[in-house]
Amino acid sequence: MIVCSILLDARASGAGLPRRLAALRPLRQRRDLRLELLLADDTGDQRLMRMASRHEVRLVTTEGTPLGDRLNTAVAHSQGQVLLFPAPGPLISPGWLVDTLADIERHAQDAVVLTALRPNRLMLLWQRLRHQPLADTLCVSRAWFERIGGCDPSLDTEALPDLIARLHACQARVTAVEA
Numbered sequence: 001m002i003v004c005s006i007l008l009d010a011r012a013s014g015a016g017l018p019r020r021l022a023a024l025r026p027l028r029q030r031r032d033l034r035l036e037l038l039l040a041d042d043t044g045d046q047r048l049m050r051m052a053s054r055h056e057v058r059l060v061t062t063e064g065t066p067l068g069d070r071l072n073t074a075v076a077h078s079q080g081q082v083l084l085f086p087a088p089g090p091l092i093s094p095g096w097l098v099d100t101l102a103d104i105e106r107h108a109q110d111a112v113v114l115t116a117l118r119p120n121r122l123m124l125l126w127q128r129l130r131h132q133p134l135a136d137t138l139c140v141s142r143a144w145f146e147r148i149g150g151c152d153p154s155l156d157t158e159a160l161p162d163l164i165a166r167l168h169a170c171q172a173r174v175t176a177v178e179a
Helices: 010-028 047-054 067-076 094-105 121-129 142-147 159-169
Strands: 003-009 034-041 058-061 082-085 111-115 136-141 174-178
Touching: 003 010, 003 067, 010 034, 010 047, 010 067, 010 094, 034 047, 034 067, 047 058, 067 159, 082 094, 082 142, 094 111, 094 136, 111 159, 136 142, 136 159, 159 174
Parallel strands: 003 034, 003 082, 034 058, 111 174
Antiparallel strands: 082 136, 111 136
16 A cells, blocks of 8 residues: 555634644555655644644755745655645545545546536635635646646645646546545
């Protein structure tokens, strides 16, 4: 079984970080998954050290740069052959993750996007006006992440949607699955 690195960002997670870490606990307790959890931190908040220790998370100190650059720094410190960027919304099903990792390991897919249910047009407009991109979970092979140059270091909230778009543009085998 391959190693999967789950990458989170302290600033982007905000006050929901403890809930996100707690939601990942069932995945970490599975014996059929080899996971490492990394948290990019540019806040310097001392509470994160205790939280990282309690949840067995490796804390990666980053500069106060855009999200794309912080995620690239966290990826550089990771060891997984697969990278998982979880969205703040829906929980990740252990079965989905096991199947996705198996598909990526045998090269049946290069990336999988777990999409939240798409909102109606009014909600899309509201999100666009508030500068909130749609939240999708991305699971991508490290080889493809590195092949396309990782996240755009100049992008903040659009870093992951841009990464997904570039994967599509580079003809990676990307599958979208609804949560």
